[in-house]
Amino acid sequence: MKRKKITPSQLSLFSRSPVVGAWWNELRVQGLFKDKLPERNDLENQLLKDGIRHEELLIANLKKQGHRIAELGGKQTEIDYQSSIDAMAEGYDYIWQASLNNKEMRGAADLLEKIKGSSPFGNWTYQPIECKLSSKTKTTFLVQACCYCELLTPILGSKPNNFKLYLGGKNFKEFQTDKFWYWYLHLRERFRDFQNHFDPDKEPIDIPGDHGDWTAFIDERLAKSRDLMMVAKMRQTQRLKLKEAGINSIDDLALLKESSKVKGLRTEILNDLKQQAQLQVSPKGTDGRPNYLLKKIEKDKGLMLLTKPNEGDIWFDLEGIQDPVLGTQLEYLIGICFKEKDSLRTTYKSWWAHNALEEKKAFEGWVDWVEKRLEKYPNLKIYHYGSYEKSAIRRIAQQYSTKEAVIDKWLRSNLLVDLLPIVTSTIILGEDSYSIKKVEKLYMDKRDADVKTAGDSVVAYRIWANSGEPEIPGKSPTGSPRLQIIEDYNREDCESTERLQNWLINLKKAEGLTFESHEEEKEDELSQEIKPLESLSQKLLDELPEEYKTLKSKESNDETFWENKTGKRGLSFRAQLLLGHLLAFHHRENKIDWWNYFERKEIARLDSDELLEDSEVIEDAIWQKCEEKKSARTSAYYHSFKFNPEQQLKLYCDNNSRLTLEIASTNLRIDAVAIDNDNGEITLKYPKNKLEKRIEEGESEGIPKSSCTLIKRPVDISKPLRDRLEKQANSWIDGNKKLPAALSNFLECNSVKGLVDLNQKIYKNRTDIPKSLAEFLEKESGITLAIQGPPGTGKSSVTAKLVTELLKLDKNIAISSNSNQAINNLLIKTKIVCQDQDLKIEIIKATSNKKDQELSEKDILLLPPKSLTLKERVVGGTTWVFSREEMKKAFDFLIIDEAGQMSLANLLVMAQCAKTIILVGDQQQLSQPTKADHPGESGKSCLEYLIKDANVVPKDKGIFLNTSWRMEPSLTNIVSELFYDQKLIGCQSNKINSIKWGKPLSSKSEDSYPNKGIIFKKIEHYGCSVKSFEEINLIEQIIDSLLGGSFEYAQFDKNITGEIKAKHILVTAPYNVQVNLLEQRLKGKARVGTVDRFQGQEAPIAIHSLTASSGDNAPRGIDFLLEPNRLNVAISRAQCLSIIVGSPNLATGLINTVNEAEKVNRLCRLMMFD
The missing domain is CATH 2.40.30.20 (Elongation Factor Tu (Ef-tu); domain 3)
Known part of the structure; x- marks a missing residue:
């Protein structure tokens, strides 16, 4: 049978359900599917209609703008394919439903957009636009867009550089094709393999999840087979362990013998799951209510934590929607129920928001309302169900830098009470989940609202966003019926929460339990401290128009938004907004x-x-x-x-x-x-x-x-910084003092005059960077610039030589960093350069630690900060040193090493100490650790803020050290491609960098391993999380094969050679457990540590163990495991050969976000070096 060409929709389904959904779909494609799919419900049908309307409205709008549009039918015939090519040749502005194909794929692109470029047709080319009703970007959309990029490539002569998504709300989002291309190619190869080995007789085991159009079909099958996932709170890992033990259904589990054990499951967990299953399979009562079992009552658990009811109590629920492209969340509805004095019935109140500005106002309005009610009922509680509400209000308060002190007070006093954990630690419920919709069957009859679930609410809101209905709930024409349906649903959630509280109270009374007071945590000191800086912060923010206060972090990078926007203080709106946010950074x-x-x-x-x-x-x-x-x-x-x-x-x-x-x-x-x-x-x-x-x-x-x-x-270490920042801020805001010029220019992201010309001069003579830069800096003052040094570019050496050149010009230099080790390293390198040049300068580390043996041995003086005369030429110290009041204007230059890890707020508080600021580092390596969700751009590091989203520092903002003196050129090339826009080049003398293996990897293996560059060694393993013995075994084999071999690399115009010993091999892993096991196994055969430990170090050979079997197995997920900065550091430690050992299944898991797709894309590129 001739195989049909694959379609973008098939690949899209395979990306989200490669085992189950894809198998059933292939069965249907081959004409072998005999069952019947469940019919679409009303909501799904409505979404289909709205999707078509969404696309038609876009076309109508483009026509109004005067664009030439070729309207094709999207049919898959040779005539249609040629019509699409003809339309491109004629240069139509847009081509609607273009039919495209190649030898193995076919599809109809929603829209092709004409853009400037080169193609066989002339000085124009095309890029695809995928039209989707969803207001958020799904990774399946990226897959489909990449399909059309592939189909366009032979026609246009090159792959489109970009593609667009046209989303709900009339929003265009543009993406770089290369950020997803290798992931897409890997996905397509996997799908080919899936088709080649497809067996219609090997039906996959049904698992719950998103299976596209097959989800409802699979859910029906799971229900019919009484699958274990029907058991409430059952985790997929537990389900697999039970199945391995021959327990395949909820009924099997319910009938399990008392003495039974399951490998990998604790006895108490197994017993809980068994009791849960027994209750779910037992018949319901005659009143239709579910069965439940009261758990053993324990102190400080369950019902014991239920507080005494208060007539002022509030029952609270949120409705929200996510935009993963911007990484933002909009809480579009805040709903509460409460009782008026002496009333038995609840009253409902709501606050609506359809954008960031309205979200901030709605949140503030709600908080103010609660605060006013607290004056009347000081002992009230706010009840909610699930952790979502508490997390959301924390996020909003931090994101908009509003009502933070109030929310802090609420959280400290346990004002918000989550009833979900009280329920789950009080009863075992005979339902398949503990959602409030299931729990309320104990105390409520069927709901009235048309929207039944939170998912329905989100979909209904998206439909409203494209409906043109008014922005308030109500009847047409003045109100929106769709929003009214959502509000009714929210009201019922609030009412259900109130009834659940009453039910639990009655249960507590029936058990003879009393309401005990719970001792609250008292941390009033912190609440009192935050007021002055918060007040100053709010003063700056209140001077700005509202629309500037609600920008999300990524929105703030839109330069056109900020043009010609300056406030009364002489600061741009952007700088004043950032300054206002930074004043409260340490508090957050x-x-x-x-x-x-x-x-x-x-x-x-x-x-x-x-x-x-x-x-x-x-x-x-x-x-x-x-x-x-x-x-x-x-x-x-x-x-x-x-x-x-x-x-x-x-x-x-x-x-x-x-x-x-x-x-x-x-x-x-x-x-x-x-x-x-x-x-x-x-x-x-x-x-x-x-x-x-x-x-x-x-x-x-x-x-x-x-x-x-x-x-x-918690330990409060930032209090001295807050105190000092408060004094400085008072002088800026209420006094007549201006911000330090270097700081002001930095906040404004001003270009440095003459820096572009300096870059051109430097690129002609790379060895003279320190001297040329020092001469440039002598003529300039009050500026901030960056020196970006990718791995192996000699960042520290260049900086040490720059310090020496500045000393020759009679300048005083302060050196700081986030870590004492980085400060020490730069001081030591500076000392060495000074000695080499016979420059007699005392170098000082300002520290209270007098036992720093490393610095003492290098003849670097250790002094307490109070002992400084402020006439010293070179002083190293932390932010706590240079933020001291006596440090004001004490230095000509402040050099911050590892500025990619230095917070903007720390720079703010110590900028006073110098006339000029130099930021040294690489934002593409390890980044600054922050915990809070900071508003706007205030959570960025110094380098991230200055450079924005660029991978390489712009020539008007700093110097990019573009030559890696460490890595072999082919290794440099892949690092440059993945992290530096291909602007990092390898030193040509490093072509000799290579190793010779000591012996073959194994006597049975004929693997010919490269002796330079990069290798990705794939090794299959399953279920590994923080440790993988399979990878440890392979790494030991590799090291045994390396030891006794030889290496050669270029360094300072010399060729360094030698026998490969333990010190010449660096082994890294993302998790401490794997690091420890590697150390135990290798027993000194290599230097072993985490990526963080080896930043700034190098060796002829670097080996990195990815450890986890899949994204699902990885603690903290793909986001941490494949974090690009860490991956960059791990790969780039090697002078000759970098080896990555990992499971290929890391690239096959479900990809949920754009960010994850980009990270897996890098992995797929690296996997090509196997």
Whole structure:
């Protein structure tokens, strides 16, 4: 049978459901499908009609604008294919429904747009536009657009550089084709393989999920087969383990014997799932209500956490919609129910928003309303169902820098009460989920509203967005019936939440439980501290028009939006907005720590298993022993605990950082004195006087002699910076002092005069960069520029030489960075250069740590900041040093190393110390860690802000060090392609960089491994998360084959050769568990560490283990594992050969966002080097 040509829709389905949906679809394509698909529901039919109308309205609008449009039928005949080519040759502005084909694919492009370019037809070419009703970009749209780019390539002579999506709301989004091309090619090859090996007799196992047009069909089959996914709270990983044990249905699970065990499942989890299944399969009562089982009542869990009702209580629900292109979320409806005084019935109130400005106003209006009600009912609570509402209000407050202090107060006082965890820790419900729609069957009859689910609400809102109806709910013509339907649904959600609270209260009373008061956390100090800076921040923001306050981070990069917009302070609106946001940056970072802390405490009381993947919580710490240690001054008990070393923790304690932990069950706060994340061991110090005081107050010791949950307690390290920033900001805002010129130019993103010419001069003589730049800087003052140094370009050496050249010009230099190690490295390099040039300059590190042996050995003086005379020539120090008031104008230059990791707020507070600022780093390598969702551009690093979304610094903003002196040229080329717009070039003398293998990889293998460049070694494994023994085995084999071989590389006009030893091989992995296992296995055969540990280092050979089997297995997902900055650092450590070891299944998982597609695209490109 002749195979039919594939279509973009087939590839699109394969991208979202490669096993189930694609198989059934192929069965239908081959004419073998005998079943019947469920008919589309009314909503789906309406969406189809609206999609057609959406496209027709676009065409009508283009015609109104006077464009020539070729209207073709999109049929798949030879005549239609030729008609499409003829329309391109005639140069139509747009071609509607163009029929395209090649040897194996066919399709009809929604729209082709004529653009400037070169093609066989003349000085024009075409790019595809996909029209989609959805207001958000789905990755399936990207797949279809890439299909049309491929179909256009032979016709146009080259692949279109870009394509567009025309989305709901009349929004065009443009994308670079190359950002998705390798992912697309990999997907297409997988689909070819799928077709070649298709077996109509091998029906796949049904799994729940998104299967495109086949979803309803699969859901029906799952229901008929009584699949395990019918069990509420069943995870896919648990389902697979049960199936491996021969338990295939909800009925099998319900009938499981009491003594049964399942490999990989804890007994208590298995018992919970079995009870859940038993309740779901048991018949409902005569009243139709579902069955439920009351769980064992425990202190500080379930019903015990339900607070006493108050007549001022509020029941709250949000409706929202996401735009993943901008990475933003719009909460378009805030709804509440409450009771008027002495009323038995609830009243409903709503706040609507259809854009960012309205969202901010709606949120502020709602918060003000609640605050006013709190004055009347100070003990009220706001009840909601699920974590969405709490997360959303935190996001909105931070995103718009509004009402943050109020929300902070609410969260600290536990004003918001989530009923979902109370329900799940109180009862086992005989329903297939714990959504409020299922739970409410216990206390409510059927709903009246036409919209039944949150998903329906989102779809209904999208339909409204394209309907032309008014922006308020109500009857036509003054109101929108569609919005009224959504509001009715929201009102019923609020009413259901109120009835659920009443049901739980009655249940609590029936169990004879009393309402106990719960001690609230008191952290009033922080709330008081934030007022001055918040007030100053708000003062700056209030001077701006409202539309400028609601910009999302990516929207703010639209330069045309900001043109000629200047405020009364002489700052552009953009700079003033950023300045206003930055004043509260440290508060937001500090508050997010506290918010997360309170949330963790709440989760620990309800279901500590949910903290298993939290990097700042030890979820199951098991007590081991206690030792008393006495000294002359004090006595303390040292408690040792063990924990699972596979938990991905970010907990550290050393001489420079204090780690305070809280035992969740007893609220005891205690310091850690030692933690070994590798072996899962921690020691806590319990001062004897603290224990005695606790006992005197009638409390227990506070340390469970079994297992407990340890939660990191926040430490406020930014208070000195906030205090200093407050003084500076007061002088800028209420005083007559101007911002430092360099800072002002930086905030304005001003071009540096003469820098383009300097770049041209430098590119002609790369060896003279420091001297040329120093001469340029001597003539300029009050500027900020960047030196971007990709891997191996000698960034630190160039900077050290620049410092030396500036010293010769009698300048004083301050050197700072986020890390002390980076500061130390630059000081040491500067010292070496000064010595080489016989320049006798004292170099100082301003620090309170007098035990820095590395610096002392290099003859670098260590001084406390207070001891500085401010006449020193070179001083290194952190932000805490240069933000001190006495540092004002103390230096000519402030050089910030690793500026891609330095926050804008930290630059803001120390910019006062120098006339000129030089930002050194690479925003394409490791970025700054932030926790809060900062408004506008305030969460960016210094380099990210200056460079915007560019991969390479513009020539009017800085210097790009474009030659890698480290890597072999072919390796440089791939790094340049993936991360630097192909502007990074390899040093030609590095062509000799290569290795010779010590021995064949294996006696049975005839693999011929390259001796330079890059290798991607694919290795199949399944179910691996933070460790992969398959990859460890292969890496050990590779290293054994390398050791004893030889290397050669160029360095400073010399050829360095030698035998490959352990120090010549760097091995990195993304997870500490894999790093530890590699260290144990390799036993000193290589240098092993995380990517972060080896930034700035190099070796002839670098090996990177990706570890996880698939995106689903990867902790923190594909986003972390394939984060481009980390991947860049991992690959580029190598001078000769870079080896990546990983599972090919990392490229086959479900891709949910544009960002994930871009990351997998890079992986697919690297996988071509196998």
